[in-house]
Amino acid sequence: MMDSARPHERPTAFDRMLTPVHRWIWSDTDRRVQKLLRFSETETDGGRDILRAAEVTSDPLLRRLYLEHAIDEFRHGVLFRHRAAELLKVSASRSSPGFHGDWLAPGGHGLDDLQVDGESDRNMLAFLHLSEKAAASRFTVYRDVMQHDPPTRAVFEEILHDETFHMNYTLMQLARVEPKRHRRHLWRARLSRLWKAYLRLATGLAGILGSMLLTIQYFTLLPPFAWLAKRAAHRERSGWTMVSPGHSDSLDRQY
Ligand SMILES: [Fe+2]
Ligand SMILES: [Fe+2]
Secondary structure, three states, X not given: OOOOOOOOOOOOHHHHHOHHHHHHHXXXXXXXXXXXXXXXXXXXXXXXXXXXXXXXXXXXXXXXXXHHHHHHHHHHHHHHHHHHHHXXXXXXXXXXXXXXXXXXXXXXXXXXXXXXXXXXXXXXXXXXXXXHHHHXXXXXXXXXXXXXXXXXXXXXXXXXXXXXXXXXXXXXXHHHHOOOOXXXXXXXXXXXXXXXXXXXHHHHHHHHHXXXXXXXXXXXHHHHHXXXXXHHHHHOOOOOOOOOHHHHOOOOOOO
């Protein structure tokens, strides 16, 4: 674990506004287990991508920092997974297909959007800085709403410490490799993240709207057909029905 330059990041106004939603999402033990497992995957995948970034960069200092960063992310993955396993043992919880609110309370980083190969150091650092900043902001809120579960809170507290350092070192390194235009790269990366966040939100909303529309259709379109089918059934005579002789003349066609 690396030492952080600043102890804590303040959550963004948006994350603060969603605090009641996060509190509700994290209040359920089953949901907490599922989210911790998913966070564990995100952290481990992020670590793998940063390891790849260490391989492809030609900057020796960045390579060393990326390596340490990747080790941190792998450790975060292990911390989340162990905590999920402990919770599972206590609650004897099973995997539940219920609502997990992933698009409302996503994993910290958004590192899953990372494309390492072919990226310049400055783009990589701008992307990493914003991802780590988002992680620090969300993990601050997740830690704060976890009063009812001190061990999980401690996991977020510990990881938050690293994320704050990742956020700071990436900004410092971006300013080093691109002293004059680092702000422009940050803005470009910010717009790209905004677009991806919009797509994620739109996908989540489309899922909810789709379910609502299908439910409305079920209750408005099906009843008339059911009523017509019932009426037709009442008109049918029960039992065998005699067919008029003219209809059964031909044996080489169906009707
Ligand atoms: Fe992390
Ligand atoms: Fe991180």
